[in-house]
Amino acid sequence: MLQVATIREHKDHIIERLAVRNFSDAKTIINQVLTIDEKRKATQTELDNILAESNKISKEIGFLFKSGEQQKATILKEKTGQLKEQSKQLNEQLSNVQNELNNLLYQIPNIPNKLVPAGTTEEDNEEVFKEGNIPKLHDGAIPHWEIAKKYDIIDFELGTKITGAGFPVYKGKGAKLQRALINYFLDKNTDVGYQEVQVPYLVNEASGFGTGQLPDKEGQMYHVTGDNLYLIPTAEVPVTNLYRNVLLKESDFPILHTAYTPCFRREAGSYGAHVRGLNRLHQFDKVEIVRIEHPNNSYEALDRMVDHVKEILRELKLPYRILRLCGGDLGFTSALTYDFEVFSTAQDRWLEVSSVSNFETFQANRLKLRFKNADGKSELAHTLNGSSLALPRVLAGILENYQTENGIKIPEVLQKYTGFDIID
RNA sequence: GGAGAAAUGGCAGAGUGGUCGAAUGCACUAGUCUUGAAAACUAGCGAGGGUCACACCUCCGGGGGUUCGAAUCCCUCUUUCUCCGCCA
Secondary structure (H helix, E strand, O other), X not given: OOOHHHHHHOHHHHHHHHHHHOXXXXXXXXXXXXXXXXXXXXXXXXXXXXXXXXXXXXXXXXXXXXXXXXXXXXXXXXXXXXXHHHHHHHHHHHXXXXXXXXXXXXXXXXXXXXXXXXXXXXXXXXXXXXXXXXXXXXXXXXXXXXXXXXXXXXEHHHHHHHOOOOOOEEOOXXXXXXXXXHHHHHHHHHHOOXXXXXXXXXXXXXXXXXXXXOOOOHHHXXXXXXXXXXEOOOOHHHHHHOOOOEEEEHHHOOEEEEEEEEEEOOOOOOOOHHXXXXXXXXXXXXXXXXXXXXXXXXXXXXXXXXXXXXXXXXXXXXXXXXXEOOOOOOOOOOXXXXXXXXXXXXXXXXXXXXXXXXXXXHHHHHHOEEEEOOOOOEEEOEEEEEEEEEHHHHHHXXXXXXXXXXXXXXXXXXXXXXXXXXXX
């Protein structure tokens, strides 16, 4: 959520940048926000004046009672009745205006960074980096869902029986390989200073609001209605909300966390040809990295996160590329996002395995995540996060790219975690 | 799940209807003293709105109510603690 003060000061710039997202209503909404905020201020001032007078009279009544002048007090009491009625009305007005203002603010996405290219679909994303060799597979190479079946390491039908489509069961070396990946990712992250945390997989409404999933995207999350809780779609939600309503010191920066969690996504409406196997699931595992940064450092931090994910993919020897998301593909809350995609050789397509974003103050404003700056003033911090990494597609990439006629080889860096070097 | 107690500033902890955004202690910040530090002393020290700056307004777990006036009384929700029940 943008701050009204920011909107007021940088109105033209914001309208111009929002055009990159094809957010055509920008000008109208921004102008509405400013008008309504003026109304808010006026109403607030009017209410404050009435409350001030009412407070003054109440105090006087107190003194009069003490000195035994009951009659004078009674006269004053009558006067407060009117004021009370007025303040009640104004209060209602104020909360209406405030709701109106908030409803507008909720509709405005984050301002894209100047690096974000214009564009409408994923075709317009900008490839900024590419590395690794696409292996030449032997004749008869197969996609990962067939590999999974052939070696009996992932059972999709069994998951369907227990829950439904999109909830696979990992078995034997498949399960072990998954666990190896989780441990490997966590170790890589903690090695460079991310503190590991284990967090709840269910979150309340306030948390969903803080990171921007609510109120608009509740359809993407599983809702436990009995207790009004949501299953997390990503560790970003609980981990970032660790810092909801927090006032930091400048010396607290940077804050770095990593967390392994399962992720639950309804993926409503995204069925189709490209969702086979591990490509798109309702439940999957992910290791996330989250940073809370001083505004001056957040873009350097973003670059460091990108470098970190690069190193992991390099170590796994998977061919990958990095995309800078265009305005049309950029998430609602993000100012700049880099997607990492691994090449899935048997499917002949790129699979997204990580998404690294800077949200600047967009989430912090909702979270009330601030720090005391050098002038002693409260200022919003910047939040960032990235996958490091999402498991299923990395797994798919390994199974497909490492397949040989004799079985699936295990990437060298993982062998000390798996305890085996081939699935056969 | 049942019964009882509690929730106040970074922490501890006063405050049970009026001048209380709130005593006191610790922590913290600045100054005096000191070669420096400690100690001692002095001053400052919650957040949000509003203002050029003041004034002023709001906030004592959340929400609602009583009252001219609520941290204080009432209702409700949440959380914590104790006891009982259940249980990985």
